[in-house]
Amino acid sequence: MKKQMLRLKIGRLAILTVSFFGAGNGYAAVANTAHNLGTTGPGPNTYSGTAEICVFCHTPHGGDNSASVPLWNKTLAAPASYTTYDSLGTTSLDGATAPVGSVSIACLSCHDGTQAMDTVLNQPGSGAVVANYGEGVWTGNSIPQGIALIGQDLSNDHPIGIQYGGGGITEASPLATTNDTDFVAPNNATINGNTVWWVDTEVAPNGTRQKTDMQLYTRSVAAIDAGANQPFVECASCHDPHSENNTFLRVSNDGSAVCLACHTK
Ligand code: HEC
Ligand code: HEC
Numbered sequence: 001m002k003k004q005m006l007r008l009k010i011g012r013l014a015i016l017t018v019s020f021f022g023a024g025n026g027y028a029a030v031a032n033t034a035h036n037l038g039t040t041g042p043g044p045n046t047y048s049g050t051a052e053i054c055v056f057c058h059t060p061h062g063g064d065n066s067a068s069v070p071l072w073n074k075t076l077a078a079p080a081s082y083t084t085y086d087s088l089g090t091t092s093l094d095g096a097t098a099p100v101g102s103v104s105i106a107c108l109s110c111h112d113g114t115q116a117m118d119t120v121l122n123q124p125g126s127g128a129v130v131a132n133y134g135e136g137v138w139t140g141n142s143i144p145q146g147i148a149l150i151g152q153d154l155s156n157d158h159p160i161g162i163q164y165g166g167g168g169i170t171e172a173s174p175l176a177t178t179n180d181t182d183f184v185a186p187n188n189a190t191i192n193g194n195t196v197w198w199v200d201t202e203v204a205p206n207g208t209r210q211k212t213d214m215q216l217y218t219r220s221v222a223a224i225d226a227g228a229n230q231p232f233v234e235c236a237s238c239h240d241p242h243s244e245n246n247t248f249l250r251v252s253n254d255g256s257a258v259c260l261a262c263h264t265k
């Protein structure tokens with residue numbers, strides 16, 4: 001009898017352990033970060049109106065598709081709203097600049113501080129499209145603060161919407177000798193007919209694309225090299241918005257590993 005009870009208990013313990021790890025793998029990462037703005041978020045900014053996590057960025061229906069970003073639940077600004085890094089006129093800059101777009105304009109839909117973070121296209125629950133769903137109050141702030149407030153003047157930020165490696169890198173000539181040797185050669189692959197680009201980091205230097213590699217974003221801009229698919233640096237080249245790493249970096253920046261992944265210095 002006692003033995004049976006013991007087995008039962010051990011059995012339950014095993015089930016508990018399994019489900020604990022199961023839940024952890026499911027969504028622990030973003031839930032534990034400053035990007036969880038719902039009631040379960042760790043702060044500094046949380047909104048009492050919903051316990052949902054993804055809703056501040058993604059919606060299953062009715063997202064803004066004016067840039068190639070996944071199911072975006074906020075209105076994306078007009079690219080011309082931003083001042084770009086090249087306006088600073090550093091003599092060394094040789095990559096062309098594309099209009100602010102791609103994943104960068106999604107990050108900026110919160111980090112430029114122009115719209116409150118509870119302003120979403122498809123509010124949680126009802127499906128009504130309203131400006132502010134106004135179900136709750138903020139602890140902390142409804143827009144990012146301090147240095148996290150990137151603003152619309154991007155001339156004091158690392159360039160984004162910028163051609164990788166001085167430009168001219170195409171699928172046909174990914175490692176052309178004419179490319180800027182100040183940069184680490186990127187990798188590319190074709191996935192579902194789309195070209196994807198990345199730079200391997202020391203975390204996974206294996207020639208296949210991982211979240212811990214620096215992602216480059218394919219842009220095809222008519223004004224640049226006749227619209228050829230080319231790799232560009234965007235906000236999420238260096239950051240993974242779901243990661244639990246310090247400042248959402250794809251890899252630790254100890255030894256400036258983030259910078260040295262791309263720049264040969
Ligand atoms: C703070 C904003 C933000 C939050 C919150 C967020 N995401 Fe994302 N997510 C993004 C951005 C930006 C991208 C595009 C990243 C890229 O292009 O590399 C993305 C990409 C994705 C992708 C496709 C690429 C990938 O990494 O697999 C999936 C799937 C995804 N998110 C799911 C989720 C889910 C599920 C949640 C909630 C548990 C969530 N996201 C919460 C911003 C967010
Ligand atoms: C994903 C690749 C990538 C990473 C990671 C990266 N950079 Fe860059 N960086 C670039 C590209 C591309 C340019 C544009 C250079 C050009 O076209 O001349 C650039 C431009 C710069 C410039 C301006 C150059 C100029 O001529 O005005 C500086 C400075 C710089 N990066 C420093 C850094 C530092 C510091 C880090 C780490 C915090 C870093 N970069 C991480 C790709 C990267």
Ligand code: HEC
Pocket residue numbers: 034035044045056057103106107108109110111117143144145146148235236239240241246247248
């Ligand atoms: C839904 C709004 C929202 C979106 C979209 C968003 N962020 Fe954030 N982000 C925040 C808030 C809020 C904070 C915390 C700001 C503060 O401390 O004042 C933050 C903080 C950060 C931080 C600093 C974290 C730290 O530990 O100091 C980084 C880096 C960051 N975000 C990058 C990004 C990038 C890159 C994207 C796009 C891929 C993005 N964010 C999209 C709301 C957002």
Ligand code: HEC
Pocket residue numbers: 104107108111147148149150157158159160233234235236237238239247249253258
């Ligand atoms: C080339 C790499 C790179 C790109 C591109 C980049 N960041 Fe960062 N970002 C970093 C690094 C590295 C840090 C950590 C700086 C530190 O430790 O202070 C950082 C920090 C931040 C922070 C926290 C404030 C701070 O400086 O400590 C925010 C918010 C942020 N980035 C948002 C963005 C947004 C939004 C974009 C696109 C407009 C972007 N980043 C593009 C590398 C990058």
